[in-house]
Amino acid sequence: MKRTKNRLKNVARLFSLLFLFGFPVSYGQDFNKEELSYSEFLGYVKKYHPLVKQANLEISNAQAALMVARGGFDPKIEVDYSKKEFKGTEYYSLLNSSFKIPTWYGIEIKAGFDDTDGQYYNPQNKTPEAGLTSLGINVALGQGMFINQRMADVREGKLQLKLSDAQRKLKAIEVLYKASEAYFEWRKSYNEAELYNRYLGFASKRFEGVKKLIELGDAPAIDSVEAGITVRNRQLNVENGNLKLAKAKLYLSNYLWIENVPVELEDNVKPEENLIQTLETTLKTDAMMVNVESLDSHPKLQALETKMDMLEINRKLKANSLLPKLNVGYNYISEPSYWSSFNADDYKFNVDFSIPIFLRKERGSLKLAKFKIQDIQFDIEQQRLELKNKIKAQQTEISSLKRQKKVIDNLVKDYVTMLNSEEKLFSFGESSIFLINSRENNLVSAKLSQISIENQFYISNAELYKILANPD
Structure with a gap:
């Protein structure tokens, strides 16, 4: 009886989500069936994507390796x-x-x-x-009194846990960055398709109006050709936009998993509308939240410093070999x-x-161990400098894109004003279809640039998120 109830519950969960996705998976009750927000999307990627789970295996592998090392101190019969x-x-x-x-001590x-x-x-x-x-x-x-191979293996095993956590973060952030690119491309394609569909509707209404004016003798017949060309251009734009949107959705589906099942979005699901207001909070890329001078917790630097600590253990082991x-x-x-x-x-x-x-083998091994430590120290210094400069460069790019966004927003407003004025003049018989189409084409181009600059802003923040490498 209990098994039957559980099966009925599972079936109910599966069917309740078929309205959103064409796939049998389960979402939380708080999921908005009309909009997939960026933060929610990232949450699903972090929790369910196979590559993120694969990155988490780094910790498990390190724990297993530490168990192997501790086995050197197991009692033996x-x-x-x-x-x-x-x-x-x-x-x-x-x-x-x-x-x-x-x-422990030999x-x-x-x-x-x-x-x-x-x-x-x-x-x-x-x-x-x-x-x-x-x-x-x-x-x-x-x-072997103060350090031996068994002691070194255990110490390295403990450090390997720290190294594995840093490597897990670096692998996870790579997946999250690519997933973010897919989401932003989907949002860009969605907005472009919406724009083309909206202005196809405007062009179609204008075409019908021109045909009526021609029938009444208030407009030359050539105006219908002009309006018809605009409609057909808009139809091509719509078809191309829908194709890009379909491909973007499929690409997004590569990163959308629920439990162990891949998910494909339905057509009625749309991206987050006010993403520009929530993005920096979601990714923690706001200038006030990023401390360029303190990068000690950065996974890349932590990984290098942990490797240096492991090399230091090896150096001590080599130095110990100089003893009789x-x-x-x-x-x-x-x-x-x-x-x-x-x-x-x-x-x-x-x-x-x-x-x-002569101890030539032992002294040579010790020198090699010291050289490896010096080499990784130089690498740490260089990586720290590169990270600081990358963060500053990315912050500069984000600030520039914010300014570009303000400029393009004002430009779009001006083009809207110009188009509205041209339509009023046309209603008074003081303009032409050609001028209206020209104004509208300029407006559409400006809106496409607006969408593109917004998308660059999102990607730039995602790149800063990738550089900071803090997926948790």
Whole structure:
């Protein structure tokens, strides 16, 4: 019964959205079915787009790598058993088992149990009848005391988490920027198509009016040809505009996913009308919100600085290799039944020492590690300078486009005034269809420039958003 109710709920959700999209997906209840706002669109891209999800895998990969590195400090059980028997004779039966616990600073705790039996075996392996237990410690007093490969792997694994978060942001911002371009192109194509359709209607009405004037003898017949040419030009513009709009919608659909399903917009959905008022708030590109002098949190710089920290760990590891290898081990040994009475004379002790004479390999490796750190330091300085200049250049472009927007808005108003005046003169018989068409063509061109400048403004803000690289 519960399963049936769940299925009915899912079906209801699917059908409720067929009015907006021609695809079975679910939207939130607050979705406006007539308008897809830019901020809402970005929200869907951030949450559902496969490439953004793929970018989030960077963190998961780093967490898995850190788990692998920490595995170097996992306790370990080792058992080595061998036996030889030939023609009824047991040559040997050797059991060596141990339990090791690696610790952070080159120290290893070890417990073991050995048992030896048979007629032929190395005398040093001889054990009591009940076997031989041991408990001891191995310490690295030279190489590996303050840093070793296991310690370096764990430290690098922790830094890799930070690096992966920066790389995730850089990958996500690239997807969001391309998605923004698709949205702006859709909005531009939509506005152009609306403009062409509106002025096709004006031209058609004017054509019908001219034909009536000709019938009444108040206008020359050639005016119908003039008006008809304008109508056909407008029809071509409408057809071309609709084609661009259809392609822009399909391109936009590449970035619109709900859950795990791609979505295609229906024809009745339109872009945000007042985008110019909300864009800078959505992208956080307002000049008051951008601090050019403080870029420490920028993902690109964070990635480089994290790589430098990882190289510093490698440098310490190379410097540690200049020390001699000196490993000391002590193990207290006893029969299993004798642990209650400690005897310090029963033990195994070992010392392992080695050092190359010239250390040329170690010194060369250390120099290479230092050069890599210097190289990335230069890269950080250059990237910081480039980011500052890119941000300033983009802010300058945005300010210029704002001024251009004011100019084109006033220009459109002037062309509207000129067209209205020309139409009044025509009604008084003091103008012609040719002049009206000329005024209207100028107005349409100005409105197209207005749409284009607005679109450049949106794209310029998106480019600044991409440079700042803060998708969260």
